[in-house]
Amino acid sequence: MDTANEHTPAPYFDPVAMRAELAAILREHGGVADKARGAVLERLKRLVTEARAQARAQLEVDHRGRQCAEGLSHFQDELIRLLYDYTVDNIYRATNPSDAERMAIVATGGYGRGLLAPGSDIDLLFLLPYKKTAWAESVAEYILYVLWDLGFKVGHATRTIDQCIKLSSDITIRTALLDARLIYGDGQLFGEFEDRFHTEVVAGTARAFIDAKMAEHDARHRVAGESRYKVEPNVKDGKGGLRDLHTLHWLSKYIYGQGVGAMTVAAGIFRPSEVATYRRCEDFLWTVRCFMHFGSGRSEEMLTFDVQPWMAQQLGYNDRGGLRGVERFMKHYFLVAKDVGDLTTILCSALEMQQLKGTPAIGSYFRPSSWKQRRQLRTRTDFRVENDRLNVSDADVFRRDPVNLVRFFSAAHLSNSFLHPDAIRLLRQSRLLIDDNLRNDPEANRIFLELLSGHENPEMSLRRMNEAGVLGRFVPEFGRVVGMTQFNMYHSYTVDEHLLRTVGMLADIERGGAVDELPLATKIISSIKNRRALYVAAFLHDIGKGRVEDHSIVGARVARKLGPRFGLTAAETETVAWLIEQHLTMSNIAHSRDLSDPKTIRDFADVVQSPERLKLLLLLTVADIRAVGPGVWNGWKGQLLRTLYHETEPLVAGGHTQIKRSERVAEAQDALRRELTDWTQEEIDRYIDQHYPDYWLRTDAEHRIEHARLLRKAEQQGLAVATDTHTDAFTAITELTIVAPNHPRLLALLAGACAATGANIAGAHIMTTRDGRALDTFVLNRAFETDEDELRRGQRIGALIERLLRGDAWLDTLLAERAAPPRRVLAFTVEPDVIINNALSDNYTVIEVAGRDRPGLLYELTSTLSDLLLDITSAHVTTFGEKAVDVFYVTDLTGKKIEREARQDAIRERLIAVLDRDASDGK
Numbered sequence: 001m002d003t004a005n006e007h008t009p010a011p012y013f014d015p016v017a018m019r020a021e022l023a024a025i026l027r028e029h030g031g032v033a034d035k036a037r038g039a040v041l042e043r044l045k046r047l048v049t050e051a052r053a054q055a056r057a058q059l060e061v062d063h064r065g066r067q068c069a070e071g072l073s074h075f076q077d078e079l080i081r082l083l084y085d086y087t088v089d090n091i092y093r094a095t096n097p098s099d100a101e102r103m104a105i106v107a108t109g110g111y112g113r114g115l116l117a118p119g120s121d122i123d124l125l126f127l128l129p130y131k132k133t134a135w136a137e138s139v140a141e142y143i144l145y146v147l148w149d150l151g152f153k154v155g156h157a158t159r160t161i162d163q164c165i166k167l168s169s170d171i172t173i174r175t176a177l178l179d180a181r182l183i184y185g186d187g188q189l190f191g192e193f194e195d196r197f198h199t200e201v202v203a204g205t206a207r208a209f210i211d212a213k214m215a216e217h218d219a220r221h222r223v224a225g226e227s228r229y230k231v232e233p234n235v236k237d238g239k240g241g242l243r244d245l246h247t248l249h250w251l252s253k254y255i256y257g258q259g260v261g262a263m264t265v266a267a268g269i270f271r272p273s274e275v276a277t278y279r280r281c282e283d284f285l286w287t288v289r290c291f292m293h294f295g296s297g298r299s300e301e302m303l304t305f306d307v308q309p310w311m312a313q314q315l316g317y318n319d320r321g322g323l324r325g326v327e328r329f330m331k332h333y334f335l336v337a338k339d340v341g342d343l344t345t346i347l348c349s350a351l352e353m354q355q356l357k358g359t360p361a362i363g364s365y366f367r368p369s370s371w372k373q374r375r376q377l378r379t380r381t382d383f384r385v386e387n388d389r390l391n392v393s394d395a396d397v398f399r400r401d402p403v404n405l406v407r408f409f410s411a412a413h414l415s416n417s418f419l420h421p422d423a424i425r426l427l428r429q430s431r432l433l434i435d436d437n438l439r440n441d442p443e444a445n446r447i448f449l450e451l452l453s454g455h456e457n458p459e460m461s462l463r464r465m466n467e468a469g470v471l472g473r474f475v476p477e478f479g480r481v482v483g484m485t486q487f488n489m490y491h492s493y494t495v496d497e498h499l500l501r502t503v504g505m506l507a508d509i510e511r512g513g514a515v516d517e518l519p520l521a522t523k524i525i526s527s528i529k530n531r532r533a534l535y536v537a538a539f540l541h542d543i544g545k546g547r548v549e550d551h552s553i554v555g556a557r558v559a560r561k562l563g564p565r566f567g568l569t570a571a572e573t574e575t576v577a578w579l580i581e582q583h584l585t586m587s588n589i590a591h592s593r594d595l596s597d598p599k600t601i602r603d604f605a606d607v608v609q610s611p612e613r614l615k616l617l618l619l620l621t622v623a624d625i626r627a628v629g630p631g632v633w634n635g636w637k638g639q640l641l642r643t644l645y646h647e648t649e650p651l652v653a654g655g656h657t658q659i660k661r662s663e664r665v666a667e668a669q670d671a672l673r674r675e676l677t678d679w680t681q682e683e684i685d686r687y688i689d690q691h692y693p694d695y696w697l698r699t700d701a702e703h704r705i706e707h708a709r710l711l712r713k714a715e716q717q718g719l720a721v722a723t724d725t726h727t728d729a730f731t732a733i734t735e736l737t738i739v740a741p742n743h744p745r746l747l748a749l750l751a752g753a754c755a756a757t758g759a760n761i762a763g764a765h766i767m768t769t770r771d772g773r774a775l776d777t778f779v780l781n782r783a784f785e786t787d788e789d790e791l792r793r794g795q796r797i798g799a800l801i802e803r804l805l806r807g808d809a810w811l812d813t814l815l816a817e818r819a820a821p822p823r824r825v826l827a828f829t830v831e832p833d834v835i836i837n838n839a840l841s842d843n844y845t846v847i848e849v850a851g852r853d854r855p856g857l858l859y860e861l862t863s864t865l866s867d868l869l870l871d872i873t874s875a876h877v878t879t880f881g882e883k884a885v886d887v888f889y890v891t892d893l894t895g896k897k898i899e900r901e902a903r904q905d906a907i908r909e910r911l912i913a914v915l916d917r918d919a920s921d922g923k
Contacts, residue, residue: 011051011054011055011071011074011075012050012051012054012055012071012075013047013050013051013075013078015078015081015082018047018082019082019085019086021043022040022043022082022086025039025040025043026040026090033090033091040086041146041149041150044079044146044150045150045151047079048079048150048151051072051075052072052118052294055068055071055072055075055118055290056118056294058071059287059290059291059294060314063287063315064283064287065283065284065285065286065287065288065289065290065291066115066279066282066283066286066287067283068286068287068290069115069116069117069286069289069290070114070115072116072117072118072120073107073111073114073115073116074114076111076116076122077107077183077184080105080124080143080147080183080184081183081184083143083146083147084105084139084143084184084185087139087142087143088139091138091139091142092135092138092139092142101133101135101136102128102129102185102186102189103126103127103128103136103139103140103185103186103189104126104127104182104184104185104186104187104189104190104193105124105125105126105127105143105182105183105184105185106124106125106126106127106180106181106182106183106190106193107123107124107125107179107180107181107182107183108123108124108125108176108177108179108180108181109121109123109155109175109176109179110123110179110246111123111124111181112176112179112180112181113179113181113246113249113259114181115286117286117289117290117293117299118290118293118294119153119293119296119297119298119299119300120153120293120299121153121154121155121299122147122152122153122154122155123154123155123156123176124144124154124155124156124157124183125156125157125158125159125164125177125180126139126140126156126157126158126159127159127160127161127164127185127186127189127190127193128158128159128160128161128189129160129161129186129189130160130161130162131160132158132160136158137158140156140158144156153299161189161192161193161196164177164193164197165196165197165200165201168197168201171209171212171213171216174201174209175213175250177197177201178202178250178253178254179250179253180193180194180197202254206254206255209251209254210251210254210255210351213247213250213251214247214348217243217244217247217344220237220243230492230493231305231330231485231486231492231493231494232302232303232304232305233302233303233333233334233337234301234302234303235285235288235289235292235301235302235303236289236301237301238337239337239341240334240336240337240338240340240341241285241337241340242282242285242286242289244340244341244344245278245281245282245285245340245343247344248260248278248343248344248347251347251351252264252269252347255267255351260275260278261275264347268350269346269347269350269351270343270346270347271425274343274346277339277342277343278343280336280339281336281339281340281343284332284333284336285336285340287315288303288311288333289301291311291314291315292307292311295307295310295311295314303333308326308329308330309325309326311326311329312325312326312328312329312330313325315329317329317332321546321547321548322546322547322548322549323484323546327484327485327486327546330483330485331483331484331485331494332483333483334483334485334494335482335483338467338482338483341467342424342428342467345421345424345467346421346424346425349389349418349419349420349421349424350421352387352389381393382397382401382404382407383397383404383408383411383415385415385417386420388416388417388418389417389418389419389420389421389423390408390411390412390415390417390418390419390420390423391420391422391423392404392408392420392422392423392426395426397426398426398427398430398433399430399433402433402434402435402437402438402441402444403438403441403443403444403447405427405430405431405433405434405438405444405470405474406438406444406447406448406451406465406470406474407444407447408423408427409451409461409464409465409470410447410450410451410461412461412464413451413455413457413460413461419464419468424468427468427469427470428468428469431469431470431473434470434473434474438474439474439475439476439565440565442567444474445565445566445567446567448474448566449532449536449566449567449568451465452503452535452536452539452566453531453532453535453536456507456510456511457504457507458503458504458507458535459500459501459503459504459507462500462503462539463500466478466482466496466500472496475562477540477543477558477562478496478499478539478543480543480546481494481495481496481499481542481543481545481546482494482495482496483496484496484545484546486545492628492629492630492632493627493628493629495542495545495546498542498627498628499538499539499540499541499542499543501627502538502539502541502620502623502624502627503535503538503539503623504627505538505622505623505624505626505627506525506534506535506538506619506620506623509521509522509525509619509622509623510525510526517635517638518622518638520618520641520642520645521618521619521622524615524618524619525615525619527615528612528615528616528619529612530572530575530612530616532568532572533568533572533573533575533576533579533616534579534616534619534620536559536562536563536566536568536572536576537559537575537576537579537580537583537616537620538620538623538624540555540558540559540562540576540580541555541579541580541583541620541624542555543555543558543559543580544556544557544558544580552580552581552582552583552584553581555580555581555583556577556578556580556581557577559573559576559577559580560573560574560577563576563577575613575616578613579613579616579617579620582607582617583617583620583621583624585604585607585617586604586617586618586621586641586644587621587624587625587637587641589604589644590637590640590641590643590644591637591640591876591878592848592876592878592885592887593840593846593876593887594841594844594873594874594876594889595640595643595644595647596697596698596699596874597841597842597843597844597889598842599840599841599842600840600841601644601647601648601651602651603840604644604648605648605651605652608648608652609652610652611649611652611653613652614645614648614649614652618641618645621641622638622641625637634731634732634733634781634782635728635729635730635731635732635733636731636732636733636762636779636781638731639731639733662693664696664697665693665696665697668696668697668699668701668704669688669696671701671704672684672688672701672704672705672708675701675705676705676708679708679712683712687708687711687712689770690711690769690770690771691767691769691770692768692769692770695767698765698767699765699767703777706724706726706737707737707767707775710722710724710737710739711739711769711773711775714739719739720740720741720805721738721739721740721741721801721802721805721806722738722739722740723736723737723738723739723795723798723799723801723802724736724737724798725737725791725794725795725798726794727782727787727790727791727794729782729787732781732782733762733779733780733781733782734779734780734781734782734783734790734791734793734794735777735778735779735780736754736777736778736780736794736797736798737775737776737777737778738750738774738775738776738777738778738798738801739773739774739775740773740774740776740801740805741772741773741774742768742772742773742774744866744869744871745863745866746774746776747764747766747774747776747862747866747872747875748859748862748863748865748866749801749804749805749811750764750776750778750801751764751778751858751859751862752804752811752814752815752856752859752863753797753800753801753804753811753814754778754780754797754858754859755815755855755856755858755859756800756811756814756815756856757793757796757797757800758855759778759780759781759783759793759797760780760781760783760879761778761779761780761781761858761877762779762780762781762877763778763779763874763875763876763877764776764777764778764779764874764875764876764877765777765779765874766872766873766874766875780794780797800814815856815859829852830850830851830852830882830883832850832851832912832915832916833848833849833850833851834847834848834849834850834907834908834911834912834915835847835848836848836898836904836907836908838897838898838899841889843891843897844873844889844890844891844897845889845890845891845897845898846887846888846889846890847865847887847888847890847907847911848885848886848887849861849884849885849886849887849888849911849915850883850884850885850886850915851883851884851915852882852883852884852915853879853882853883853884854884857884857886857914858875858877858886860914860917861886861888861911861914862875862888864910864911864914865888865890865907865911867910868906868907868910869892869893870888870890870891870892870893870898870907871890871891871892871893871895872888872889872890873889873890873891874888874889875887875888875889876888
C-alpha cells in the first residue's frame, strides 16, 4: 500500500509483531474471521490500554502535552493501518480490483493535525475515486465497528473527491479538510484530492474564510464566556484556549499553506519569538488537556474547581507566600491564555492591515473624537493614525521618550483608534523601559490618572494597557495580581480582570447605563466631590490579594504609597485608603445584619461619619459586587444596600432627631389605620392589640398592610395555618409569609420545607403575636423569569408548609430525597467558624455561623438553635460561592441576651458540630 510519506514507527507497540499476533489468532480459529473476532478484539483492547498507560506514564514524567498528543495520534495511525491490512487481507479481499476499488484513509480535523488527546474524537474520511462500491463500504464499515468496539468516538464520512469539493462550501467541513492528512491507502488519490481542494476551494477565498472563522471565533467566546479570565475556563473552547490556537493555525495554513511557523515569520506576521510563544502555549494547554482526559477518563474540557487542585499537584505547583499551589497553577494558566490572546490580536490586526479581513466597526466602548483631535494627532511626530489604527512614527519612539509608553494609550482614546500591530509589538518589546524613573514621572502619572478617571470609558484604556503588559510594569502592585485567581466559587474572574471590571461598572453607572437597575447609585454619583478618589479606589481595592495579611489592610497601605505618585492630594489619598479598608463593610452589614436594629445603623454611621463617604462607599460596593461575576448581583442585594444607605444618611447628615419609641409606634399604627379603609374601627383596634411594640418599629408600612390582610383572612376562614406569596422582579426576590401557631421548632420546620423544595433562602424575618401565633417571612431568591411561574412556586412551597404543619407530610423523608451538594462545592474546604457577639445589638445576641454551604444547612442550624432553647428573632443568609454565612439574632426563652461564657461555649460547640458534618452524608 502507498503511504503519505516515510512515517516514524508509532510508539507504544511493534506494528510488525502485532500483525503477526493477529494472524496467529486467526489461524487458531481455523482462518474463520467471524470466529476470531472476539479474540482479536480482546487483544486490541489490551493494546489500547497498554498504549494509553505508557502515554500517561510518560506525560507524568515529562509534562510534555504536545508530545503526548503526537504520540497518541501516531498510535492511532498505526492501529488504523493494522486494522485496514487485517480487513483487506482476511475479511474483504478485492479478488478482481477495479479502478473504483481504491481507497485512501484520511485523518481530518484535530486528528489531521497529528494531535489527539486521550478522549478526542477520531475524525476519519474514507476517500474514494469517483463512486462508492460494496467493497469500499464494507471495508470502511468493518474498520469503524472495530474502532467503536474498542471504545473510540469516531466521526466519519465516506466520500468521493467530487463530494468533498462540493461539500466544502460548508465552512466547518472546509476547515476539517484543510487539515486532511493521509493515514494509509492510495497516495495518488489523496494527492488528487489535495490539488483540487487547494485549486477549487481555497484559491481566491482567503478573505471570506478569515471573516467566517473570526465570526465563529467570536460566537464561541460568547457561548464559553467573553472573558479569558473566567476562573473555571474551558481549555478547548474558552477564550485563550486551544481552539484559539487552532484558529491561528487555520488562518495561517489557509493563507500561507502552512500552520504558524516559518511562513508566518517570512510574511512578517509573527516574529520567531512569537512563534516560540505559540509553541510554548500550545504545549502547556495540551499538557493540561491530556492530564484532564486521563484523570477523568473522558473528554473533559472544563477546568473546574474540583479538578484544579489535582492538576496543580500533578504539575508540581506548591504553596508559596500568600498563594496556594492551585492558585499559582491557575495564574500560570491565565498568563498563557493572555499570551494566546496577544497572538490572536497580532494576527488579526496584521490581516486587517493587509486587508484580508474586514475591519471591525468601532464599538460603543469608544467616545467619538473630534476632527480637531484627529488632526492634532496626525501632526504629532511620535504617533500617527493609519486606516483607523494608531501606530508609532518610528522604532525609537518609546526609547526616545518613555512617557510615550503611557501617552500612546491616551492618544488611542483621543483618536478613537484601534492599535496597529506594529505598535503593539513595539510596546511589548519596550516594557523594560518602564522603570522607577518613569513610574515617578509626574507627566506619566498625570496621563495615567486622566486615563483612569478622566473619561467615560476607562476600562477600555486600562484593558489595552494590561493586554500590552504596560499596566503591570507601570503599577507593579497591579502586576502582582495579573492572572491571579482566588480559589473559591464566589469570584468568576481573575483579580486583575475583576479590578478592571469594577472600574468599568463605575463608568457604566456614571454614563447612566444602569439607571433602571441602580436608581440610587445613578442619582448620587453626579453629586460626589471625590470622583478621582473613587476611581482610584475601584482600581486598587483588591490589589492586596495574594498576601498573608488581610488584603484590605495591604490595599490601603498600597494606596497611601501610590496616591501621591498618581498626583492625588493628601485628602484624596486618605479617602482612597479608607475606601479600600472598608470596601467590604457596607456589603457585610447590609446582607448579614438586622437593618431594623437601631444599633446596626448607629455602628455603621460611626464608621462612615460623613455623607460623602457614605455615597462613595455605596458606589464602590455596588460596582465591586456587580464586577464579581454573572448572577452575583441581584435586586435584593440592591434593596438591602439602599435600605442601609437611607437609614444611615440622616445620622451622618446631622439631621437625625430622636423621636420617642412610643411616638414612633403610635405613628406606625396611625398610618395603618389610614390604609385599612374597609375595616371597622373595632377590627383595627383588635388587630393592633395583637402585636408587640417591636413589630411596629421593625416592619415597614407596606408589609404591615400585607400582614394585616393575611391575619384577617386566617381569622375569617378559621385557618390555623395561612400563607401568602409576593414576588418582585426588580429586587429578584420572592417573599413567603406564614401565619401559624408558634412553637420553638417552627422556624427550623419552615427552613426545612424550603430546603426540601430547593428554594434558596436569602433571609428570614420572625415575628410573634400576643395571641401566640408566629408571623414569619422568608425571603427567597427568585428562580423563574415570569411573575406567574414564581408565584406558583411560592404557592407550592406554602402548600407544603401547611401539609407539614398538619402532619400530612414528613420533613425527614423529603430532606432525604434532596440532591447532594454539587461536586464542585465538595472541592472546597471552608473552615467552620462561629462568632457569638453581644456588642452588635442592644437587645439581642448575634450569632454568626460560617461554613461550607450545603442543602438544608439553614434547617440544621435553626434546629440546633431550637434544641438549645434559643429564640430566633431574625435570620440573615448570605452565600459567597461555596461559603455560607448565616447570622441569627437570638435571645434565651426569657428574652435576655446570652451572657454566660459557659453557655456561649456550649452553643458554639453544637454549631461547629453541625458545620463539621460531611455534606455527603445527607444530614
